Amino acid sequence: MSGIFTKRELQVIGLSDRDEIVDTLRRALDAADDTERPGLARALALVEAAPARTEVELRGRWARERIEAAGVEVRADSVVAIRALRKSEPALSLAAALKLTKEAAEAPAR
Known part of the structure; x- marks a missing residue:
């Protein structure tokens, strides 16, 4: 076990x-x-x-796009945003979705 x-x-x-x-x-x-x-x-x-982006910025943009595509406001620690991200990408663990949602909240909106 x-x-x-x-x-x-x-x-x-x-x-x-x-x-x-x-x-x-x-x-x-x-x-x-x-x-x-x-x-x-x-x-x-x-x-x-165009500014070069860090890996964190790229992941944040990626996550932001998926959360916003679900019609959800991007906010760090938002259960609704985390749920939308995991629904979009079912292979993400809860910990990964939480981290990505925080990065998405810090990423600039397009």
Whole structure:
């Protein structure tokens, strides 16, 4: 019976492709003709100007999107928000949903 009550760890990883997007845009800009160059230069400037996000910020945004999609207000420790997140992602443990809901409350709304 010792395995029944084991603690589950948070298993949501925030991923960002920002660096790869910047590299891809730079390569495209280097190979671009005169008609493509202004648009690619503008796209590169926009991506470079966007702030890099931490893993916590990425997870918070991810959780916020799911909670808000359920029509629920995002608040730390909100039972309704935690329930909405777990309904959206049934594999989340209660501890993971609680942590993600706190991160979602700290994440800026879009």
